[in-house]
Amino acid sequence: MTALLEVNHVSKQFGSDTKALSDVNFSVNEGEFVSIIGPSGAGKSTLLRCINRMIDATSGEIIFDNMNVMNLKKKDLKKVRTKIGMIFQHYNLVNRLSVIENTLHGNLGKKSTLAGVLGLYSQEEKEQAVNILHVLGLDEHIYKRADQLSGGQKQRVGIARALIQDPRMLLCDEPIASLDPNSAKIIMDHLRNISTKLGITVLVNLHQVDVALKYSDKIIGVNHGQVVYNGSPKDITKEDIQLIYGSEAEDLIFDVGGIHAS
Amino acid sequence: MEANEQLTSAKQLLDPQLQKKIRIKTLTKSSVVIRSTLIILALLSIYAFISFDYKQLDVGEAVLSTFANLKAMFLEPHLKHFTFTHALYQVFVTLGLAFLTTLFGAIIAVFLGLLAAENLTNKRVSSMIKGSVAFIRAVPTVLWVLIFAVAAGLGSVAAVIGMTFHSVSYLVKAYSESFEELDNGVIEALQASGANWWQIIFQAVIPSSLTYMISWTFLRFEINFAVAIAMGAAAGAGGIGFDMFMASNFYLDIREIGAITYFVLAIAILLEMVAIRFKKKLKVNG
Ligand SMILES: Nc1ncnc2c1ncn2[C@@H]1O[C@H](COP(=O)(O)OP(=O)(O)OP(=O)(O)O)[C@@H](O)[C@H]1O
Ligand SMILES: [Mg+2]
Numbered sequence: 001m002t003a004l005l006e007v008n009h010v011s012k013q014f015g016s017d018t019k020a021l022s023d024v025n026f027s028v029n030e031g032e033f034v035s036i037i038g039p040s041g042a043g044k045s046t047l048l049r050c051i052n053r054m055i056d057a058t059s060g061e062i063i064f065d066n067m068n069v070m071n072l073k074k075k076d077l078k079k080v081r082t083k084i085g086m087i088f089q090h091y092n093l094v095n096r097l098s099v100i101e102n103t104l105h106g107n108l109g110k111k112s113t114l115a116g117v118l119g120l121y122s123q124e125e126k127e128q129a130v131n132i133l134h135v136l137g138l139d140e141h142i143y144k145r146a147d148q149l150s151g152g153q154k155q156r157v158g159i160a161r162a163l164i165q166d167p168r169m170l171l172c173d174e175p176i177a178s179l180d181p182n183s184a185k186i187i188m189d190h191l192r193n194i195s196t197k198l199g200i201t202v203l204v205n206l207h208q209v210d211v212a213l214k215y216s217d218k219i220i221g222v223n224h225g226q227v228v229y230n231g232s233p234k235d236i237t238k239e240d241i242q243l244i245y246g247s248e249a250e251d252l253i254f255d256v257g258g259i260h261a262s
Numbered sequence: 263m264e265a266n267e268q269l270t271s272a273k274q275l276l277d278p279q280l281q282k283k284i285r286i287k288t289l290t291k292s293s294v295v296i297r298s299t300l301i302i303l304a305l306l307s308i309y310a311f312i313s314f315d316y317k318q319l320d321v322g323e324a325v326l327s328t329f330a331n332l333k334a335m336f337l338e339p340h341l342k343h344f345t346f347t348h349a350l351y352q353v354f355v356t357l358g359l360a361f362l363t364t365l366f367g368a369i370i371a372v373f374l375g376l377l378a379a380e381n382l383t384n385k386r387v388s389s390m391i392k393g394s395v396a397f398i399r400a401v402p403t404v405l406w407v408l409i410f411a412v413a414a415g416l417g418s419v420a421a422v423i424g425m426t427f428h429s430v431s432y433l434v435k436a437y438s439e440s441f442e443e444l445d446n447g448v449i450e451a452l453q454a455s456g457a458n459w460w461q462i463i464f465q466a467v468i469p470s471s472l473t474y475m476i477s478w479t480f481l482r483f484e485i486n487f488a489v490a491i492a493m494g495a496a497a498g499a500g501g502i503g504f505d506m507f508m509a510s511n512f513y514l515d516i517r518e519i520g521a522i523t524y525f526v527l528a529i530a531i532l533l534e535m536v537a538i539r540f541k542k543k544l545k546v547n548g
Binding site for chain 1: 445447448450451452453454455456457458460461462463464465466469470472
């Protein structure tokens with residue numbers, strides 16, 4: 001297996017004293033499902049955004065598909081971004097537009113400025129959007145306005161918008177943090193399927209450790225901007241969890257043993 | 263009987279603290295300032311009425327003749343110096359002036375508004391545009407028309423330029439504020455998929471603020487209609503305002519003023535109705 005993404009010695013400093021990331025190293029293989037866990041403020045969102053340069057890292061190198069993302073010029077950066085889909089906790093859809101319009105937004109990066117501005121999409125693009133929405137179970141909602149959907153449905157539109165990009169990798173920043181357990185399961189199952197069936201690499205920030213352990217091929221534990229665990233979910237121990245979440249995590253509500261058993 | 267007894271016992275149960283008067287408003291610095299300002303203003307107006315120089319004027323008689331004038335104006339309106347069709351035509355000239363200046367203003371304001379919205383440009387450009395626009399807005403429209411009249415001469419050209427100028431400043435503020443309402447996450451999401459600035463503007467920013475933009479533009483159109491009437495009288499921009507000016511200052515015919523007022527009122531009501539219709543439709547479809 002080849003590494004699709006390599007993060008080498010990446011640091012990020014906000015202002016003069018907030019060190020959000022310090023010397024982060026890891027690599028992600030093609031088609032892998034990786035969860036990043038860690039306490040609030042650990043730097044998970046920052047890390048994810050450094051990968052597609054929504055935030056510029058202070059130092060280090062990020063290799064995506066054999067290109068150093070950090071050195072890319074504006075035009076090449078846009079090209080790389082079209083290959084990386086992003087999914088957000090708050091869905092970030094355009095509320096006043098329909099589900100299919102929001103889905104097609106994923107294609108803007110590949111279109112000319114004018115076609116994008118006027119919202120001109122080809123027949124194939126529209127068919128692809130309809131197909132993706134069908135797979136995600138949104139057939140009935142294609143022409144609904146985005147703000148008329150439930151949270152779980154909105155997040156599926158978010159996934160559709162990312163999938164239509166035909167991405168190599170998905171970055172998901174707490175995709176289930178605002179959802180009830182049922183919708184959360186649907187979203188996680190879809191993400192897992194995307195990784196397994198489509199071979200798309202998925203990188204997810206999660207707050208639910210049990211979910212992370214259940215779905216992932218690999219866990220990256222972050223604390224205070226540093227990677228403190230990097231390995232398979234099977235090998236994770238209670239001590240590792242304590243290392244990631246700090247000593248006060250003594251009695252975290254779940255039981256690692258129980259999860260491994262299931 | 264029984265119900266009554268229950269009531270009293272319920273009252274007794276109430277905490278004595280709750281029976282005390284509960285203040286809803288607390289005395290903050292700003293409320294003290296607002297109240298004292300209001301009190302001072304009230305005192306000043308009473309003083310002004312007492313200290314007026316009424317000369318030989320009989321207030322009762324003055325009020326009566328004012329009512330007589332109003333009665334003549336509104337209950338016996340007529341058109342003497344021009345025909346109904348002429349009046350209608352002139353109303354459309356005034357409407358045209360208002361429409362043109364609003365349209366010009368809106369087009370320019372969309373672009374300046376985009377540059378003035380903090381989430382779409384950088385802070386420096388934004389505050390520069392917002393600052394200059396605030397300055398333009400602080401000077402009344404009529405004054406701008408008169409300023410441009412220095413170069414263009416008193417007339418419709420000065421009116422169009424001056425009114426457009428002020429409309430731009432007004433709409434830039436309104437538009438940029440509605441653009442700023444858009445959640446930053448939406449912009450981030452489209453940026454992350456590789457979309458460029460113009461695509462984000464037309465696919466996310468403008469669709470999200472369209473209803474606001476349209477209601478602000480309508481409001482400005484109504485303002486411009488009123489200003490256009492005044493411009494007809496004050497700056498010789500033509501239209502119904504000029505006829506009103508002639509009726510009042512030249513022919514001294516208050517009945518004709520009444521007729522023109524009815525015309526203007528009818529148009530204003532019509533505009534309002536169209537605006538409401540339009541907004542309703544937009545809310546349903548938009
Ligand atoms: N734009 C910014 N400017 C300054 N500091 C920032 C900025 N964004 C994040 N930080 C700081 O960087 C650190 C990491 O933040 P980040 O949002 O990456 O944490 P997180 O792990 O995603 O937390 P959460 O789980 O709550 O989302 C925090 O200390 C935060 O205050
Ligand atoms: Mg975060």
